[in-house]
Amino acid sequence: MGKSLVDNHIRKLRFTHDEMTQQQLADKVGVTRQTIVALEKGNYSPSLELAFRIAHAFDLPLEEVFFYGDNTKL
Amino acid sequence: MTYQEKKSIVSLISAILIFGSFCLYMYPQHPQGGLESIETLRFWGSFVVVLTLVSIVAHIFISIIFNIVFRITTREKEPTFADELDKLIDLKANRNSFFVFVLGFLLAMGSLVVYQPSQVMFMIMITSGFISDVTGSVTKLYHYRRGV
Numbered sequence: 001m002g003k004s005l006v007d008n009h010i011r012k013l014r015f016t017h018d019e020m021t022q023q024q025l026a027d028k029v030g031v032t033r034q035t036i037v038a039l040e041k042g043n044y045s046p047s048l049e050l051a052f053r054i055a056h057a058f059d060l061p062l063e064e065v066f067f068y069g070d071n072t073k074l
Numbered sequence: 075m076t077y078q079e080k081k082s083i084v085s086l087i088s089a090i091l092i093f094g095s096f097c098l099y100m101y102p103q104h105p106q107g108g109l110e111s112i113e114t115l116r117f118w119g120s121f122v123v124v125l126t127l128v129s130i131v132a133h134i135f136i137s138i139i140f141n142i143v144f145r146i147t148t149r150e151k152e153p154t155f156a157d158e159l160d161k162l163i164d165l166k167a168n169r170n171s172f173f174v175f176v177l178g179f180l181l182a183m184g185s186l187v188v189y190q191p192s193q194v195m196f197m198i199m200i201t202s203g204f205i206s207d208v209t210g211s212v213t214k215l216y217h218y219r220r221g222v
Contacts, residue, residue, distance in 0.1 A: 031157040034076045034218070038159060043221025047158055 006045040008066045013058050029053040082215035088136045089207045092129050118196040163217045171210035178202015
């Protein structure tokens with residue numbers, strides 16, 4: 001399995017959004033905390049729908065939360 | 075370790091314990107008659123039926139106990155729904171589990187083709203059922219730990 005090619009800034013964004021906890025984000029987007037943990041570790045590429053829900057939770061466009069390969073903007 | 079990882083480990087251990095203890099319980103009851111006698115076939119039939127029922131009840135019971143212990147020790151509530159990651163991992167676990175069972179089923183039928191006694195067929199079938207259960211739990215644990 002290993003790391004997914006779709007990476008994200010979720011961990012960084014949680015802290016810049018009032019130090020939101022994993023559980024709070026999970027409740028906001030309708031998944032379990034385990035899924036947020038897997039996403040932050042880069043162990044799981046979310047569905048397009050979940051990716052949009054997470055971007056909406058941070059009030060950001062999708063490409064500012066998720067990126068493909070080694071694009072490390074933010 | 076997360077709830078799902080712990081649950082997979084508990085499920086794996088309980089599957090091994092249930093199967094092991096049931097085999098130990100049933101072993102002395104094996105009929106002494108011929109290999110193809112009606113009594114032997116009845117024994118294997120009841121073995122499969124009772125093992126299925128016992129493992130369903132035991133899994134439910136162990137799952138309830140696990141949830142209670144999890145709540146007490148972590149003061150966290152267990153997830154009440156399965157999200158997309160859970161469903162994906164479930165699908166992968168079921169696929170691997172099903173593959174192992176079908177392989178065992180074909181092997182069991184193959185044993186009849188090469189004139190092995192019917193109890194060999196039952197043993198292969200029951201063992202493949204057990205291994206498929208273990209495979210499902212190991213697949214879940216692997217994907218929860220290493221990702222999808």
